[in-house]
Amino acid sequence: TTGKPDISREKSAELYEKAKTYFPGGVNSPVRAFKSVYGTPLFIEKGDGCHVWDADGNQFIDFCCSWGPLILGHNHAKVREKVVEVIQNGISFGAPTALENELAELILKHNKFIEKIRFVSSGTEAVMSAIRLARGYTKRDKILKFEGCYHGHSDSLLVKAGSGLVTFGETSSAGVPKAFADETIVIALNDKEALQKAFEEFKDQIAAVIIEPVPANNGLLLQHKEYLQYLREISAQNGTLLIFDEVISGFRLGFEGAAGYYGIKPDIITYGKIIGGGMPVGAYGASTQIMDTISPVGPVYQAGTLSGNPVAMGAGIAQLTELLRSGFYRDLNAKAEEFAEAIQRFATARNYKFKVFTIGSMFWFAFTDKDIRKAEDIDPASMEKFKIMHRELLNRGIYLGPSGYEVGFVSSAHTKVDLEKAKRAIFDSLDLVFRG
Ligand code: PMP
Numbered sequence: 329t330t331g332k333p334d335i336s337r338e339k340s341a342e343l344y345e346k347a348k349t350y351f352p353g354g355v356n357s358p359v360r361a362f363k364s365v366y367g368t369p370l371f372i373e374k375g376d377g378c379h380v381w382d383a384d385g386n387q388f389i390d391f392c393c394s395w396g397p398l399i400l401g402h403n404h405a406k407v408r409e410k411v412v413e414v415i416q417n418g419i420s421f422g423a424p425t426a427l428e429n430e431l432a433e434l435i436l437k438h439n440k441f442i443e444k445i446r447f448v449s450s451g452t453e454a455v456m457s458a459i460r461l462a463r464g465y466t467k468r469d470k471i472l473k474f475e476g477c478y479h480g481h482s483d484s485l486l487v488k489a490g491s492g493l494v495t496f497g498e499t500s501s502a503g504v505p506k507a508f509a510d511e512t513i514v515i516a517l518n519d520k521e522a523l524q525k526a527f528e529e530f531k532d533q534i535a536a537v538i539i540e541p542v543p544a545n546n547g548l549l550l551q552h553k554e555y556l557q558y559l560r561e562i563s564a565q566n567g568t569l570l571i572f573d574e575v576i577s578g579f580r581l582g583f584e585g586a587a588g589y590y591g592i593k594p595d596i597i598t599y600g601k602i603i604g605g606g607m608p609v610g611a612y613g614a615s616t617q618i619m620d621t622i623s624p625v626g627p628v629y630q631a632g633t634l635s636g637n638p639v640a641m642g643a644g645i646a647q648l649t650e651l652l653r654s655g656f657y658r659d660l661n662a663k664a665e666e667f668a669e670a671i672q673r674f675a676t677a678r679n680y681k682f683k684v685f686t687i688g689s690m691f692w693f694a695f696t697d698k699d700i701r702k703a704e705d706i707d708p709a710s711m712e713k714f715k716i717m718h719r720e721l722l723n724r725g726i727y728l729g730p731s732g733y734e735v736g737f738v739s740s741a742h743t744k745v746d747l748e749k750a751k752r753a754i755f756d757s758l759d760l761v762f763r764g
Contacts, residue, residue: 331760332723334367339383341368364711365730366719375402377741380727388727389750391736395729396576397601399660399689400650401741407605407646414642422633427641434648435603435613441587442597442613446622447636451575451600452480454610455538457630458596459484461612462536462569464628465621470530472513472537472568476703478545479538479573479598487512517549517702520558527566536596537563538571541586544735545576546703548685548692553590560592569618575600575610579648580737581688582657589688605643608634656740657688664689664738667747674755680762689738693717693728695761706733717757724753 348354355361355369362369370382378401380390390402400407414427432445448454459471459482471484479485486501487509499509513530515522517539527534541556543549563570572594578585579602587594596614603609613619623629634640650656668686671693675682685692685700694700695710714732721728728736738747 331720334719335386335723336384337368337370337382340371343371343383344368359729359731359734362730364732365715367722369730370722370727377401377403378739378743378746386722386725388722388725389742389746390727391738391750392727392729392734393737393739394601394606395734396580396690396737397604397606399580399602399737399739400605400647401739404605404647404650404741406650407643410642410646411605411607411639414639417638419639420634420637425636425638425641427638427645428636431603431641431644431648434645434652435611438652439584439588439613441584441593443616444619445611445613446619446630447641448610448612448630448632449608449634449637449640450480451573451598451610452482453632454575454598454600454612455479455485455571455573456482458571458573458598458612459536459538460630461614461618461621461628462571462596464626465618466535466567466569468533468535468568469511470513470533470535471511472515472526472530472534474517474539474543475514476517476546476549477538477540477543477573479540480575483508484512485538487514516704517543518551518555519702520555523559523562527562527568532567534566534568536569536571538573540573540576541590541592541594542577542581542687542690544690544692546733547694547700547706548687548690548735549701549703550685550687551701553592556590556592560594563595569595571596571598573598576690576735577688578602579651580690583648583651603644603648604640605647607637607640607643609637609640609644650740660689660738660740663742663744663747664691667691667738667751670751671754674751675758678758678762680758682758682762690735691738692735693732695732713761716761720757720760721753724756726750726753 344354353361372380373383374381378389381387483504486504487499513526515526574585574597578599581589599611620626621628668684668691672684681697683694695713711732
């Protein structure tokens with residue numbers, strides 16, 4: 329197998345050079361800089377359905393979908409029309425609007441896990457606020473997180489594990505005071521013993537355990553249901569709140585996200601951009617009792633000029649209305665499952681050391697033969713193979729997020745024909761990786 333010739337990136341390269349004079353590293357969010365894959369980052373000009381086009385006119389089938397929220401694909405007519413309708417009346421008031429009620433009702437009516445919600449403007453903000461809420465509610469300071477789970481870039485959460493079973497977090501970023509990291513305990517996923525030990529060692533000190541119930545920011549590290557149930561139990565026994573960070577899994581696995589999928593009720597749930605149809609939105613929700621700890625009712629302060637922004641609410645209303653249509657998730661998940669299975673069958677038949685981890689409409693390509701359930705099981709050297717694959721897939725018109733640690737998303741806009749085309753390109757790229 330020989331690789332396809334590289335696509336033209338002339339215009340993207342020009343834009344990138346300019347961007348480097350304006351932004352650190354030429355980007356407004358680091359992964360976009362293509363640091364762990366080949367070549368200059370592609371500057372995207374437009375998206376429609378499952379396709380995106382870059383500045384050089386290259387067309388791709390997109391499996392990044394703005395990192396997940398575009399579950400209906402790009403430029404969905406219903407979402408666009410609602411946004412256009414809303415902006416006729418102005419774009420921001422910093423005052424309540426009926427649109428907030430409407431979106432909240434859509435969510436709460438169809439979600440048995442939360443009773444009240446608050447809208448914010450990003451996943452980072454949602455999680456940061458949920459942590460403050462948990463600390464305010466329990467009157468405890470420490471939080472426990474898992475290595476390999478990403479929860480946005482707020483200070484308490486930018487910490488990773490050191491060695492040993494239970495450790496204090498070590499910051500993952502300069503600029504995070506050690507004192508903050510000291511309040512964050514980090515343990516490995518899928519490890520009951522580490523969990524028990526943490527609760528023993530920090531008895532009555534842990535305000536919240538936070539987890540992505542479907543960890544999807546460091547590969548797709550699927551957890552056993554029993555483990556998540558254990559997490560629920562041990563948190564409750566210790567007076568610790570369980571936070572499900574569903575910024576990715578929420579409204580993706582199903583309308584009730586991972587909580588609904590596993591049938592586990594966390595104490596607080598955080599959501600992200602998917603509830604705004606891809607607009608800048610996040611949210612956190614819980615029982616009325618817990619939520620009423622938030623200002624202006626309770627003592628925990630949290631606010632935002634753009635919170636509940638009408639344009640974002642409008643996009644969210646349009647998108648979630650589509651998701652509630654009967655059979656939406658059944659069809660989407662069946663399509664994605666068929667796609668992932670076909671790729672796995674191909675790789676297995678050829679004895680390639682390659683696995684497709686998948687759940688619902690999310691998938692992750694891993695160059696391994698192991699059953700990966702925690703961050704340390706991922707071999708960093710395998711990322712070299714992803715790099716070859718990523719370059720080849722771009723050359724064959726398939727856009728994956730620019731890192732082997734990122735998951736892919738199938739949207740309802742991906743047709744069977746698109747997925748067939750993508751499969752063939754993926755098969756060819758695997759042949760190139762393994763046979764050269
Ligand atoms: N939590 C999770 C689980 C995420 O995946 C992300 C980012 N995708 C965040 C929080 C942060 O969200 P944002 O980038 O919108 O701030």
